Amino acid sequence: MTVAGDLARMGHSVTVLERWPQINPSSRAFATMARTLEVLDSRGLAEDLLAKGNATPAVSLFKGAKMDLTRLPSRYQCVLVTPQTNVDQALGEYAVAQGAQVLRGVEVVGLDQDADGVTVTARPKGGGAPTSWRASYVVGADGAHSTVRDLIGKEFPGKSVLHSMVLADVRLTNGPAGGGLTLGSTPEVIGFLVSYGHGGWYRSMTWDRHRQLPDDAPVTENEIRDVLNRAMKHDVGLAEISWKSRFHADERQVANYRDGRVFLAGDAAHVHSPMGGQGMNTGIQDAANLAWKLALALDGADDAILDTYQAERHPIGRRVVMQSGVMMRMVTSESAALRWLRDQFFPRLMRARPLSNAIAGSFSGVGLRYKSGRHQDKLVGTRATEVPLVEGRLTELQRHPGFVLIREKGTPRLDTDLIQAERTDGGPALLVRPDGYVAWAGATDAREHGWRDALAGWTGGEVGTATTAS
Template sequence: MRHTDVLVVGGGPTGMTVAGDLARAGRSVTVLERRPGINPSSRAFATMARTLELLDSRELAEGLLADANRAQEVSLFGGARLDLRHLRSRYRYAMITPQTTVDTALGGYAKTQGADIRRGIEVVGVCHDEDGVIVTAQPKNEPGQRTTWHASYLVAADGAHSTVRRLLAIGFPGRTVLSSVVLADVKLRNGPGGGLTLGSTAGEFGFLAPYGRHETDGSWHRAMVWDRGHQVSDRAPVGDSEVADVLRRAMGTDFGVLEIGSLSRFHCDERQVERYRHGRVFLAGDAAHVHSPMGGQGMNTGIQDAANLAWKLAAVLGGAPDCVLDTYHDERHPIGRRVLRQSGLMARGITLSPRIARGARDLVAPWLFRLPAVRDAVAGSFAGTGLRYPRRSGHHRLAGTRGTEIPLTAQRLTVVQRTPGFVLVRERGADRPDEPRLLHAERADRGPAVLVRPDGYLAWAGSSVDGTWRDALREWTGG
């Protein structure tokens, strides 16, 4: 039997973020991924601002942005536009690049930090009790070479069709919301421009995201198309003409499809597990929640699940109270539910069929999205920068909010957090407390001192002089 602190099942962006963060914190972690390599049919293409902040704290953002496109707005129905240029973030745009690129970067991060990554291995058995988790795995399609693993904790990050979830008989309630959606890489003679572009009629929709791949005779885009009148099985083949025809009708113009690369047909569900924690087993990413692809939330939500969970596992392995792990569900389940709701609303809005309803939508939406309060709330929700976690009783009103935009006298917070741990940001001009277990920084403005968790959210705010930050630190670390 082999032993590890944490076993991660699934080597996508969620699993690799968990693995890299745990290894960076000094914990032993093993990743079991059934595919021999990175999944070439990954659907995500938009990395939002909050995820870019997390990638920056792992020294990955700049490298990814170097070869990516940046979309500052999203065109919607009726001429409405979702403007990302007012986000309270260093990244006032969505990074447009294939998920495989992000997968590669996070896989490299996990490996560099010391995670043990084993590909071509599938899980065939899981059992857990108060003492740990035992997992039986084997090389894919080779049932005679089974290996048993023992871990203190198991993270199921193995996707919408999670093997771990099935083996433990964990329900995944929900329903299908769209079927026969086609995803394709298309080379266009005359692309629509630099932003994310949506077109829809009563019978179809098309969506285009520009990649950074430009050639002399055109530019490459990730395209998503749907035709109400052509609802077929996911297994039905997709022809080049289907993509070009639906795209032309949905957009109301012909961008000139020169070439089509990868093609896939899929359906999308709205589903979420009732609990993200099952004893010593945790579900994250698509294993915990799936939803409409509208808004580009899937990969982003999974990476943020991982960033929330990994430091808590590391803390409990280091002596923090077990109840810290319960906060993973408490904080992330409501976020997952919100993502399902907002992505679903967008999907239903795009696919409206009745003429009166579409007319009302196209009349109201452009006006609504021009209101700064609405614009900023919706953009912040989709980008992840406007989300917060519940504030614990008796804590400062800032507790649970994101600390990334606090101005510091030296490096920005995401650079400080490239070393794992809690960060005590003291008031401007205040003396540095004697606490070697913490990372330290100083505010450049007149705000209060804050204690920043490893995932970038505030655990405490107040006066650094009274020492109450030590109580908050003890709540989370037990030390």
């Protein structure tokens, strides 16, 4: 829905073929990170989502260790706890409002690409007469069991790493003090509770080393109660369960997110442990990176621009798989020595501000940077979201698609169709990509053509006028 909405608002025809007839009511994700909130804000969606959720400023980890999010260099110094259904609905409405066609209850059954485009064959879910679509490009964002990935013959190397995990939405009468995100564990069990901020309701995730069952095995109320009480080391007062599900976690990543005119995003490209709540966030940010590049290619830019999606997002996916895996292994380890080291030293590490801030930046996504190889300036590839502007903020300007030129303090407007802003501090001028990352940094002196050359390098068009804006 992110790709569809972005392409549609940039003036391109896009159709979503969605096999679910309606939004999945029991989706697994629950945490929207700061960087994703910035991405949503640049589409006018963040504030409504914040009103529906619980913004928590810290994550409780091992032996009292806390990840403090109040020092994040972001407008959103929190993690937003809200069911993924709310995010799905907001992005779906965004896509439709921008002009995307969304067809539900339609499943893809065939895909054939050639030099000029891709033919996609689909039919009503459950059977029926097939229909074909012709597209310039296809994005497979269809999850861990991706049909698109299978149809293009992409391997999904990796392995299963954690079995018989149980998700549920539960009402507790004696939940963790202070709410927020709380992890509890023993050598035998894991319990993770995320407060929805109202009525004693939490998203719970539980795991019992000695209760390893297949995904389709029934989940009982007693099973959830027992594991939560043991993990949290007190009776949490389980009063009600609204839904529950058992699943397993894999660590997998495709070698290349691109296959000709077909791209993979989100869980179709990478899956990992649920520890850290990164899945939905990484997928949305994959989409935000890819969509504007597809739009430029459709507008005539060099097709090679699309290779930067792989160059920039594959390392991020690899890092997420690694980081969530490290956290999972720290939590589930049976080694008494490792658990002792974890419980003794991790709280101390989290009290060291530079390290704690770096961990929080990686967890939240605001510390992410891209190294596409196009430029060497240290600012290029970093997010420009918090650059102070004379009027408004960058995410508000980005509600109109296109590149943004941020001038130095006190400099006059330049003769260009780009969206422009003036910064209030002493920093350099910046050319900001449609996804909010710096494409160029320098001086806007009339004799210098740095930003124009950088823009032309991305767009392939006439410098200064190659993108939408005004």
